[in-house]
Amino acid sequence: MRYSSDPSLGAVGSSGEGHPLRRRLERAEAGDVAALGELFSEFGDLVYGTALRLTGNGADAEDVTQELFVRLPRALGGFTGGAGAFAGWIRRVAVRQALTQLRAGRRRREVGVGDVALLLAPADTPLERLSIESALARLSPEHRTVFLLKEVEGYGHAEIAELLGITAANSEVRLHRARRQLRELLGGSR
Amino acid sequence: MSIMTTGFHPSFDALSAYADQSDLDAARTRVGRHVARCASCSATVTEIRALGESVRGVGLCEAPEGLWARVEKQVREPVPAPVRETPSPAQDDVWRPAPALRPTVHQPSPLRRRSMRVALGVLAAAVVLFGVFVVMPGPSPLFATAASRIAFTPFRPAPGARVQVRYRPTPAMAKYDHVVLLGSYAGHTPMLEADYYFGGPNDSLAVLRRTPDGMMAGEFTVPSDFLSVALVVEDPTGTVYDGDGRWSWILVGGDARGKPALASLLAASEQAHGSGRVQQIYDTLQRYFPDHPAGYAMAKRYDGRGMFSDLLEFFTGAERKYAAFDGKLENRPQLDAERTVAMIAFANHIDEPGEAAKWTFRFTREHPDDPRALSAYGDMLHAMLVRGISADSVRRLLPRLDSLASLAQLLPGGAQLTGDGPYLIDQYGDDAMRRHWALLAVQRNPHMPIFWGGIIVADRWLADPEIHNAAMATLHRIVDEGCRSTVHYRRSRTNLIWGSDCLRERMWAFDELSRISLRDGQVSAARTFADSSIAMDVSAGGCFGRRGYRESGSAKLAAGDTIAAARAFAKSFWYTSSHGRPLRDSLMRVVAPAMDSARFNALVRSAEEEGRVCVRTRQALQKAAEAH
Numbered sequence: 001m002r003y004s005s006d007p008s009l010g011a012v013g014s015s016g017e018g019h020p021l022r023r024r025l026e027r028a029e030a031g032d033v034a035a036l037g038e039l040f041s042e043f044g045d046l047v048y049g050t051a052l053r054l055t056g057n058g059a060d061a062e063d064v065t066q067e068l069f070v071r072l073p074r075a076l077g078g079f080t081g082g083a084g085a086f087a088g089w090i091r092r093v094a095v096r097q098a099l100t101q102l103r104a105g106r107r108r109r110e111v112g113v114g115d116v117a118l119l120l121a122p123a124d125t126p127l128e129r130l131s132i133e134s135a136l137a138r139l140s141p142e143h144r145t146v147f148l149l150k151e152v153e154g155y156g157h158a159e160i161a162e163l164l165g166i167t168a169a170n171s172e173v174r175l176h177r178a179r180r181q182l183r184e185l186l187g188g189s190r
Numbered sequence: 191m192s193i194m195t196t197g198f199h200p201s202f203d204a205l206s207a208y209a210d211q212s213d214l215d216a217a218r219t220r221v222g223r224h225v226a227r228c229a230s231c232s233a234t235v236t237e238i239r240a241l242g243e244s245v246r247g248v249g250l251c252e253a254p255e256g257l258w259a260r261v262e263k264q265v266r267e268p269v270p271a272p273v274r275e276t277p278s279p280a281q282d283d284v285w286r287p288a289p290a291l292r293p294t295v296h297q298p299s300p301l302r303r304r305s306m307r308v309a310l311g312v313l314a315a316a317v318v319l320f321g322v323f324v325v326m327p328g329p330s331p332l333f334a335t336a337a338s339r340i341a342f343t344p345f346r347p348a349p350g351a352r353v354q355v356r357y358r359p360t361p362a363m364a365k366y367d368h369v370v371l372l373g374s375y376a377g378h379t380p381m382l383e384a385d386y387y388f389g390g391p392n393d394s395l396a397v398l399r400r401t402p403d404g405m406m407a408g409e410f411t412v413p414s415d416f417l418s419v420a421l422v423v424e425d426p427t428g429t430v431y432d433g434d435g436r437w438s439w440i441l442v443g444g445d446a447r448g449k450p451a452l453a454s455l456l457a458a459s460e461q462a463h464g465s466g467r468v469q470q471i472y473d474t475l476q477r478y479f480p481d482h483p484a485g486y487a488m489a490k491r492y493d494g495r496g497m498f499s500d501l502l503e504f505f506t507g508a509e510r511k512y513a514a515f516d517g518k519l520e521n522r523p524q525l526d527a528e529r530t531v532a533m534i535a536f537a538n539h540i541d542e543p544g545e546a547a548k549w550t551f552r553f554t555r556e557h558p559d560d561p562r563a564l565s566a567y568g569d570m571l572h573a574m575l576v577r578g579i580s581a582d583s584v585r586r587l588l589p590r591l592d593s594l595a596s597l598a599q600l601l602p603g604g605a606q607l608t609g610d611g612p613y614l615i616d617q618y619g620d621d622a623m624r625r626h627w628a629l630l631a632v633q634r635n636p637h638m639p640i641f642w643g644g645i646i647v648a649d650r651w652l653a654d655p656e657i658h659n660a661a662m663a664t665l666h667r668i669v670d671e672g673c674r675s676t677v678h679y680r681r682s683r684t685n686l687i688w689g690s691d692c693l694r695e696r697m698w699a700f701d702e703l704s705r706i707s708l709r710d711g712q713v714s715a716a717r718t719f720a721d722s723s724i725a726m727d728v729s730a731g732g733c734f735g736r737r738g739y740r741e742s743g744s745a746k747l748a749a750g751d752t753i754a755a756a757r758a759f760a761k762s763f764w765y766t767s768s769h770g771r772p773l774r775d776s777l778m779r780v781v782a783p784a785m786d787s788a789r790f791n792a793l794v795r796s797a798e799e800e801g802r803v804c805v806r807t808r809q810a811l812q813k814a815a816e817a818h
Contacts, residue, residue, distance in 0.1 A: 033262060033265055033266060036261075036262075036265065037258060037262065040253075040258050040261060041258070044253040044257065044258065045251075045252045045253050047253070048251065048252070048253035048254075048257070049251045049252070049253075052251050058254070062253075062254065062257055062260075065253060065257060065261075066257065066260055066261050066264065069261045069265075070261055070264050070265055073265075132241075132244045132245055136245065147245075148245070150242075151241070151242035151245055151246065152242075152245055152246055172207065173203075175206065175210075176202065176203040176206040176207070179202075179206050179238055179241055180202050180203075180206070182241055183237060183238070183241065
């Protein structure tokens with residue numbers, strides 16, 4: 001059975017001690033690599049996909065996923081929720097780990113040759129508009145992160161501010177700019 | 191010009207903030223009332239909300255194969271730990287649960303919220319009364335060039351003055367023995383939309399060198415027509431900049447005694463548009479020029495957002511202030527443009543469209559050659575349409591719009607035939623007006639700033655020889671001009687955006703020349719123009735997908751080379767993604783005589799893969815360059 005990766009759905013089946021996921025978590029915490037592999041097969045896509053969205057970079061997302069699962073057994077001791085809360089918990093950990101990865105790699109730089117082409121990418125006609133994924137990838141990490149945390153992960157500005165170490169007002173400003181740039185990239189008119 | 195536009199439509203940021211509110215809360219705001227009546231702003235809000243929905247609708251990518259093997263290997267062989275750039279989670283506390291999602295936040299019932307508001311209202315009233323009658327604070331601190339990190343002497347330089355700068359470097363700047371002071375003088379270089387976000391078309395003004403006390407100092411001379419200047423400090427490599435937060439510092443011109451000049455403050459309010467500093471400029475305007483409406487027209491205290499600010503509004507009396515200015519200025523036989531513009535903005539700001547229309551009529555009558563006249567008049571017509579004015583009434587108002595467009599075309603900045611003007615003329619104008627505006631649209635003023643996009647000449651007008659020739663002349667001028675920077679140094683990012691806009695416009699012009707040439711039966715010329723567009727894309731590091739490939743395909747098809755056309759069409763799909771499906775199907779039908787759909791689709795897939803490889807290669811090169 002594939003466990004639901006959508007935290008909004010809550011627990012699948014029982015969230016009690018006898019739940020298969022709870023047993024897997026306990027085995028993984030005890031150092032059972034096979035159980036960790038099962039967790040990876042259930043939640044690896046969720047962690048990788050979340051990290052990829054935030055970092056915008058496949059290599060970084062792989063690093064985040066690898067780091068998270070390698071350290072998961074030790075960290076599971078701190079997870080006290082029921083099985084139904086695990087997907088939401090690991091997703092939030094993935095968000096935090098991805099943000100750490102972003103901070104580690106973040107530095108101001110000039111726009112390079114590749115980025116020039118990206119700037120050129122906005123299309124000429126409505127038929128040539130970018131897909132939302134391509135447009136998202138063209139945002140700066142600062143703007144993309146806030147946009148995704150707000151629109152996809154569902155955080156409020158105060159929470160984003162805490163996660164990113166910025167002010168709530170700054171988070172709002174970044175969100176507005178991200179939306180403006182996305183709209184331009186997608187061929188908005190005004 | 192921002193006073194005008196933001197006074198009329200809510201800014202994009204305001205609409206974005208509005209989009210995040212619940213419908214109930216949003217409807218009560220001034221922006222909400224505007225959106226409820228304005229189809230254009232309502233559509234923008236829908237688009238903003240759809241952005242989030244479309245991202246949420248995209249599925250998560252799957253983890254790549256082999257990733258578990260890496261995890262497993264590291265788990266089973268933990269020593270020695272691989273060296274990686276990712277900091278240890280223990281250091282950053284990533285395992286601490288992130289904040290809970292929003293639905294867990296308690297929302298008081300409407301009744302409870304109401305009672306809380308009443309209680310807060312009483313408290314706020316008490317505070318305000320205390321403030322008004324006991325410790326009247328007076329105007330806010332004067333507008334200053336922010337921040338203790340940088341100081342200018344004189345504080346408000348007169349035109350032509352020598353300005354000394356002392357800068358306390360941030361840690362990022364402290365490692366350099368000198369930094370560069372960059373500035374953008376008001377009125378010197380046209381501002382682009384992107385400039386508001388990336389700091390403007392800055393030119394280098396001075397080198398600041400380290401002094402024995404750890405500061406950095408330098409000096410520069412402001413021009414003889416100095417009004418205000420937006421400034422940032424950049425490191426010698428052009429990588430890191432420092433300013434007033436994410437914005438520029440603003441230095442306002444004045445006289446020897448330190449009194450700011452009215453024109454300087456008005457210019458500075460344009461430069462600071464959108465930043466937190468603009469309110470300080472309004473405060474300064476109020477203090478030094480209390481008889482000028484500009485300081486009151488857009489001041490935030492009149493936003494009317496929330497009960498406390500409404501209460502403040504009662505005491506500060508935006509409407510009463512407006513009425514006072516109105517009574518004082520209305521009967522003057524002639525009024526300067528700045529005061530009139532401020533009154534339009536003020537009327538819009540207190541939501542009085544009739545008053546705004548009154549001042550707009552006066553403005554366009556007394557200052558028809560002002561660069562803001564055309565957009566002001568267009569805004570006024572839009573406001574009337576939003577409120578249900580009859581089509582006959584709009585038609586009676588169009589001749590002035592038409593004449594303002596002609597005048598604006600002669601201005602150095604060129605006519606900005608954007609916004610509602612073309613729509614109004616198209617919907618309500620007569621044939622002569624429509625043709626006039628089509629001609630104006632293709633007779634692009636050479637001094638018009640580059641903007642995203644370019645001109646597209648509607649087919650129906652290409653049959654008109656005058657419009658056809660004017661369009662070709664404009665397109666040839668654009669492709670011949672090249673992309674030369676107008677200043678000798680620009681901050682890198684702005685420069686690249688400006689440069690990419692210029693490249694984009696030239697490529698667009700080549701594409702349009704190709705399309706028109708093909709329509710005129712000049713197949714060879716059409717191919718040449720399309721190839722030029724493609725060549726520009728390649729030279730700029732693009733991985734195809736420009737419109738040039740489609741025009742090239744059309745030209746090759748006309749020349750009978752269907753296979754080559756199919757290849758070009760396939761490459762035109764690189765950036766189209768799912769949006770291009772109908773186009774792909776229609777083009778497949780075009781090339782059907784030469785190849786079946788399977789072969790064409792294989793060609794598209796191959797081209798898409800080629801594009802992906804191209805981007806990956808370029809990114810790898812970029813990373814390698816950065817590593818050095």
